[in-house]
Amino acid sequence: MSSQYDLQIQNEIEDPTIRPKLIMGDSTTYASLDDDVVGIVEGFVEKTPMAWYLMIATSLSILTMLGGIVAYLIVTGVGIWGNQSPVFWGWPIVNFVFWVGIAHAGTLISAILFLLKQDWRTSINRFAEAMTIFAVCCAGLFPGIHVGRMWVVYWLFPIPNQMEMWPNFRSPLLWDVFAVSTYATISLLFWYMGLIPDLATIRDRATTKLRQGIYAIFSMGWTGSSRHWHRYEKAYLILAGLATPLVLSVHTVVSFDFAVSQLPGWHTTIFPPYFVAGAIFSGFAMVNTLIIPIRSIFKLQHVVTLRHLEVMNKVILATGSMVGYAYAMEFFIAWYSGNPYERFVFENRAFGNYWWAYWTMVSCNVIFPQLFWFKGIRRSVPAMLVVCIFVNVGMWFERFVITVTSLSRDFLPGSWNYFKPTAFDYLTFLGSFGLFFTLFLLFVRFLPMIAISEVKGILYKQNSGH
């Protein structure tokens, strides 16, 4: 017990001359790590906690409901939502930007932190990358069903067709198609490539023919050959190098959907950096929100330690402050530009019809994350869970404020209107969580949620004193 206590101290030490241990527990070896991580995949009957069954049952029913709503939407039309003139974007686009934003954490952790040689990323990168892919799935759903006539959604892609028409490559909405689909593809490849050695571990530990066969196919005959590792590591480095500008480009392009238009409140150059900071902010908050319960349900506290969570909280604090700066700067520029439409839009955001959304956003995104300046809050699991959930809520409201307040008060007072969501808006948004959590729960159950081979490398480093 006392040695555990010492490690706890060592793990969260702030002295820069001492390298803290990232993986805790004196007894953690390569084999015990396999037992802890792969054991979750192997022990379907004996080791799956009751909580998992309850959660998957809930998410599956919500996902079924989403399927029903989407079917109803296709046969009926987008009129089932509250999208009305002049707010034609409404919740579907708010939800799209919300999910795409969340999807930024995974690739940031796996690519940028890899290039910066941040070893602490290894405990959470697999988890964050999976979250990224599932969030992109949810994000891709919304523009797809929002176009109204889903059967012509292929018009978005440059496919030769009987009309001999081609998409307009100068439309930011088309850039979005390319950015989001490239991001989804690269994230999936990056995630899968990281999984190959770990799937081989599951294959080699398998006790049943079925499990061995399935994981053998997906691990492609990986033997851990050093000649293979050599090319694998080079490929990983290249993918990280490619994904780094990619992750920054995706939310930049999403912000172009707004910034390239002429609408007051959207037509600003601060949007790309502001959106990227917000995306990282929301993504990290979502990673923490998910990993806090998961690490205790599956008993992985010695791999995903309090130190990891604390570092994540510091990133949330930093990006939250950037977002706060962007909010302030938007107001300053609205005043400084002298443009009466800009000024009106920003006054209207804070004090108009949607004041409640604006101040929810500000308190959740700017005020609450500032609590992370206090060490006690940054290291308290319940406190950080509350703050991270607030950040998730706040970031949804940010997209709502940007999309709806600007659209509902455009240039012509004659077309002004107050946006009212319908029950289907709420249920579709809830349904996207069903999709997200179903995929996520299947992931934690059937795939190694910790990058085992990478953590083994960290274990080796820390035990051999490198």
Place this chain on the structure above:
Amino acid sequence: MDNNQNDLPHLGLLAEYETPEALMAAAEKVRDGGYKRWDTHTPFPVHGIDEAMGIKNTILPWIVLGAGAAGTVTALVLQYWTNAVAYPFLISGKPLFSWVPAFPVTFELTVLFAGVTTLFAMLGLNRLPRLHNPLFNVKRFARATQDRFFLAIDSQDPLFNDSSAKALLAGTGASAVEEVPDDNSATTPPMWMLQAFVAFAFLTFIPIGIIVGSWKSTSDKPAWHFVWDMDFQESYRTGEQVPLFENGMAMRAPVEGTIATGELFASSSYFRGVLDDETLDKAQADRSASEYVEFAPIAATRPTLERGQERFAIYCAPCHGDSGYGDGIVAERATSLIATGGANGWVPPTNVTTPVIASQPDGQLFDSITNGIRNMPGYGKQISVDDRWAIVLYLRALQRGANATIDDVPQSERGGL
């Protein structure tokens, strides 16, 4: 490791080590022994093993560079060809192609091509997927992806000699040295698998053939209507015959007394400049006046005249000139064109200050403005009723000015002339 060719009972030797350090030391010895066909297997990448084994740098980055460049070119050609050549998008007279808006898609496709190539080139260079590997027949080799470190020498290596290789590995501190058994399994897939593959490949041609066949052939039947959108509706269309009404028309007549927008001429004199029928009768009885209204039905106040002057400058002056002499900028241009042989058939605008025009009643001037006269088009749709009357009043002022005598100038102002 390929199938046995040198009459050994095994395909090679496999040595197991407890730590990466032991493996690294062993690898250096095997490398220095001059072996070529050998490998080490570790659960995580061991840094420094590349030098210990003498692994050369991979060409992977160059393949990725080529793929990225292909992505850039594909994106630029795609955007240029689709938007400037195949289906030119002319938006607000902007150029059909420019670099700045082409940037996002070019960037994304570069990353996409490079990223996809990275994974697949890595797998290809590693000869993966390879689901069948003789090493998997060694039971202890399962720990290569868990917690043990292995070194394997292929018996196909030109230097391979069973006893000396075993001695070399035994001297490296290996915790175990084992022979990799020859599994003697068939190297070609079974016949039924090949047959099934051929049958499947044949079947895939059937749908493709049907598509190509229907695409190339013609038909007199209407196209299949997969999605109806709003093409078939239950409502009747204009001009359609319906049994619902007596006259059999889907179109309903407007309610009696309906007035179309802009056609409410509540007062003939005000809206048309023409006397009402009853007034006309009375007027004819009294004096020999025309059917036109004699005087404008609005008051000739200063603001009205200024309004008339402004509207005149906008709508009339371009042809009739600022003073109404028929010397507007359009007329001047036509005159200069005539001098060089152009503007054939040009009818010069009327001088509206002549006594002929000046003697017309206000209603007639109003009517000319509203409906046009000879070459002049009607301005009733562009200029509101009040403004047309204001222009008429301003015209009167112009006529008065054009035909003025010294008596019209006040005594006090005459000195200034």
